[in-house]
Amino acid sequence: MWAFLHKMASPRYFYKIASSLVPWFLTSGLLLMVIGLINGLFYAPPDYQQGDAFRIIYVHVPAAYISMMAYSLMAFAAFVALIWRIKIAHAVIVGAAPLGAWFTFLALLTGSIWGRPMWGTWWEWGDPRLTSELLMLFLYLGYMALRASIPNLAQADKLSAILILIGAINIPIIHFSVEWWTSLHQGSTLLKAGGPAIASSMLYPLLAMIIGTTLYFGSLLLVRTKAEVINREKHSRWAKKMLLGNQL
Amino acid sequence: MIKSNNISLLSGFNAMFRRDCFQYLKNPSQLLNPLIFFVMITAAFPFAINSSKLQLTQIGPGIIWVMAILSYLLTLQHLYSDDADDGCLDYIILSPQPLPLLVLAKICAHWFSSGLPLIIISPIIGIIYQMQVDTILVMIATLFFGTFALSLIGSIGASLTISINNSNILVSLLVLPIMIPILIFGARTIGLHQTGSTTISGLYFMSAYCMFALSFSPFASAAALRIGSE
Amino acid sequence: MIEFFTMDYAFYVYSSLLAFLSVIIICTKNAFTHLSNTLSHVKNTIQQMDNDNET
Numbered sequence: 001m002w003a004f005l006h007k008m009a010s011p012r013y014f015y016k017i018a019s020s021l022v023p024w025f026l027t028s029g030l031l032l033m034v035i036g037l038i039n040g041l042f043y044a045p046p047d048y049q050q051g052d053a054f055r056i057i058y059v060h061v062p063a064a065y066i067s068m069m070a071y072s073l074m075a076f077a078a079f080v081a082l083i084w085r086i087k088i089a090h091a092v093i094v095g096a097a098p099l100g101a102w103f104t105f106l107a108l109l110t111g112s113i114w115g116r117p118m119w120g121t122w123w124e125w126g127d128p129r130l131t132s133e134l135l136m137l138f139l140y141l142g143y144m145a146l147r148a149s150i151p152n153l154a155q156a157d158k159l160s161a162i163l164i165l166i167g168a169i170n171i172p173i174i175h176f177s178v179e180w181w182t183s184l185h186q187g188s189t190l191l192k193a194g195g196p197a198i199a200s201s202m203l204y205p206l207l208a209m210i211i212g213t214t215l216y217f218g219s220l221l222l223v224r225t226k227a228e229v230i231n232r233e234k235h236s237r238w239a240k241k242m243l244l245g246n247q248l
Numbered sequence: 249m250i251k252s253n254n255i256s257l258l259s260g261f262n263a264m265f266r267r268d269c270f271q272y273l274k275n276p277s278q279l280l281n282p283l284i285f286f287v288m289i290t291a292a293f294p295f296a297i298n299s300s301k302l303q304l305t306q307i308g309p310g311i312i313w314v315m316a317i318l319s320y321l322l323t324l325q326h327l328y329s330d331d332a333d334d335g336c337l338d339y340i341i342l343s344p345q346p347l348p349l350l351v352l353a354k355i356c357a358h359w360f361s362s363g364l365p366l367i368i369i370s371p372i373i374g375i376i377y378q379m380q381v382d383t384i385l386v387m388i389a390t391l392f393f394g395t396f397a398l399s400l401i402g403s404i405g406a407s408l409t410i411s412i413n414n415s416n417i418l419v420s421l422l423v424l425p426i427m428i429p430i431l432i433f434g435a436r437t438i439g440l441h442q443t444g445s446t447t448i449s450g451l452y453f454m455s456a457y458c459m460f461a462l463s464f465s466p467f468a469s470a471a472a473l474r475i476g477s478e
Numbered sequence: 479m480i481e482f483f484t485m486d487y488a489f490y491v492y493s494s495l496l497a498f499l500s501v502i503i504i505c506t507k508n509a510f511t512h513l514s515n516t517l518s519h520v521k522n523t524i525q526q527m528d529n530d531n532e533t
Binding site: 053126131136138139141142145146149150154155159162164165166167170225 | 304403404408409411412416418421422424425426428432464471472478
């Protein structure tokens with residue numbers, strides 16, 4: 001496995017492996033998402049408390065999960081890039097940022113739509129989970145703004161990696177905000193001691209959606225990282241050989 | 249009393265602190281402009297909103313806190329850019345003293361020259377917003393922690409952007425998300441005191457946030473300064 | 479089938495579904511067009527570097 005990871009650090013092998021993985025991840029992710037959505041929308045029984053509005057969970061939870069996972073991935077990649085100086089990790093951060101921002105926006109939007117019938121309000125400013133999720137959206141946007149404004153690539157890489165690491169404190173805050181403070185948002189359902197507190201007929205579509213969205217996110221991450229990698233490696237011989245064929 | 253030739257950490261801190269304080273004193277207008285901005289805008293709100301006394305006491309803490317943060321952000325731009333412009337920053341980075349220590353000295357000098365006047369001016373604003381004396385004391389306590397935390401976090405934002413000209417908006421954009429918890433707790437603590445609840449938990453949180461920022465901000469700023477001045 | 483459109487809170491459920499699908503479509507389209515644009519841009523750059531080298 002270490003040999004595989006070592007190989008992945010090389011831009012050329014990463015590009016090759018990513019190109020072969022993208023169709024698998026994308027198709028399996030989309031398939032799982034379709035299965036999860038159809039089951040969740042039409043076949044899961046209505047909740048006794050929330051009626052049919054709980055079906056938004058099949059969209060809101062995967063989006064929120066991806067938003068936090070993408071940031072954790074970016075924080076880990078920033079750590080790897082700064083400590084071990086593995087350059088491809090910077091490309092991964094660049095690739096993950098727009099996707100994470102979109103999913104954070106989606107999580108906020110679907111959460112707000114869900115909150116309107118359930119809590120009676122589109123938004124609640126005192127709520128810790130809503131505020132920290134919004135903060136995470138600002139962190140994504142701040143990262144992209146900082147990158148765009150520093151002309152030197154190496155400096156931009158390192159400084160924005162520092163920014164990502166500083167903002168990483170937000171992830172445990174979002175996750176534990178429902179435990180530490182009183183919040184409108186409900187507590188943990190899946191990762192509880194004693195097993196998930198949700199019926200199986202509702203749980204399985206949710207798991208399908210989560211896994212499907214993760215695979216889908218993975219495929220788009222590979223696509224965007226591929227673009228970033230080829231952009232950084234445009235002076236290398238393997239890029240020339242790949243793009244121009246054998247017309248040397 | 250044996251005099252040693254070793255340069256102690258404390259002397260390095262003192263030297264940097266004194267140098268920065270004197271530099272700020274040499275340009276009093278740089279210090280006064282954000283203060284005047286703070287006073288004028290917070291004083292302008294009651295004119296614009298035309299509110300009753302009850303409404304003023306309710307909206308006062310929030311407005312004062314937001315304006316304090318905004319005017320403090322104005323002072324942050326001079327934290328490293330002045331030294332970077334005339335080349336002193338390279339000497340500071342290359343000095344034998346640990347860079348995080350010198351950064352901490354710069355931050356303390358910045359707080360001394362920009363945060364302390366803000367805290368001293370704030371009772372006047374408190375009176376404009378019809379606050380009682382004990383509420384003003386709570387406000388001073390929250391502003392004390394808040395301005396120091398803002399100095400610490402703002403130095404990270406300023407150090408990340410030294411290689412960019414006209415980076416005020418970007419620094420604000422980077423710093424504000426991390427400052428939101430302090431803003432929330434600061435404004436709400438004053439509001440809680442006005443309604444009679446206990447404020448000590450809010451002050452504990454703000455001091456904890458300060459300590460947390462103190463523990464990583466000098467190191468993060470030092471790393472960013474080294475990278476940014478390559 | 480008609481009951482699926484008149485369940486309680488149908489408006490909210492379907493609008494969030496619509497938001498989800500739009501974000502998925504936008505992200506996929508953006509990612510793949512970004513990749514193809516980058517590839518053609520890099521190709522042009524390499525060709526230009528080649529021409530500069532040969533002249």
